[in-house]
Amino acid sequence: MSVKPLKDRVTLVSSEVLADDWVPLVKHTIDYERRDGRRERLTREVYNRPDACAVLPYDSARGTVLLIRQLRLPVFMKGDEEPMWEACAGVIEDEDPQEATRREAMEELGYQVHDLHLVTAMYASPASFGERVWCYTASYKPSDKVASGGGASDEGEDIEVVELPFEDAYGRIATGEITDAKTVLLLQHLKLSL
Structure with missing residues (x-):
């Protein structure tokens, strides 16, 4: 049986904004x-979220990665009372994904990142979110720290920057400390690449 292309099988009947x-x-x-x-x-x-980017910076000389920790209200409301461990991430504004990734690394981590490598552009929860997340690994070294990081306070961000040995960060997947999908994906990709 031949199946029509999806675009020929879907007809939009109506759209209603419930919240904005x-x-x-x-x-x-x-x-x-x-x-x-x-x-x-x-x-x-x-939810019509714009596309986003995420980056896991890795210092190959020292075997470390940069992660962030912050409040994520939906996770907190489910009873997880610790700040969430995540790869640095943010919304892509009027820029390409690589530019957004570099900007977010500066805002959240306070680091310039180099050698961006696109791992994937994924839909983390496609049943409800149109957001695609461009996931990168990158390189960094201590001298790339050029700002304080911590996020944009005018956007309500209160971000803790944490540098960890890669194996410590990777081990936090198994302990259940790291449960964010993009972060798990990036750590597993890096593990396979090493």
Whole structure:
């Protein structure tokens, strides 16, 4: 049985903005033709987050990585009372993903990063979020620290910068301390690359 391309099987019926404070939340109703030819009406709520970038800087000479820790309200509300361990990340504004990655590394980490390597551009939660995250590894050394980091306080950021031996950071996946998807992916990629 030949199946039509997805673009020919989806018809947008309506879109309704449910909230538009921090990130727009839109309720979409579609008519969908299933692979077997049956049609059904579906309703989905989608957060229209812009694309983002993430970077895991690695100092190969010292075997260290730079991570951040910060409050993530949804995680806190589920009972995880520690700041979340993450790779440096942020929204891509009017720039390409590499420029955004360098800017975020400066804002959050206080470091210039070099040798950006694109690991993947992934959708972390495609059922509800349109956000694609461009995930990079990069190199750094102690002399690349040129600012205090900590994030943009006017955006409510209160970021702790942590330098760890790579093996210590990687081990925190198994202990359940690192549970952020982009960070797990980047640490596992780096482990496979070493």
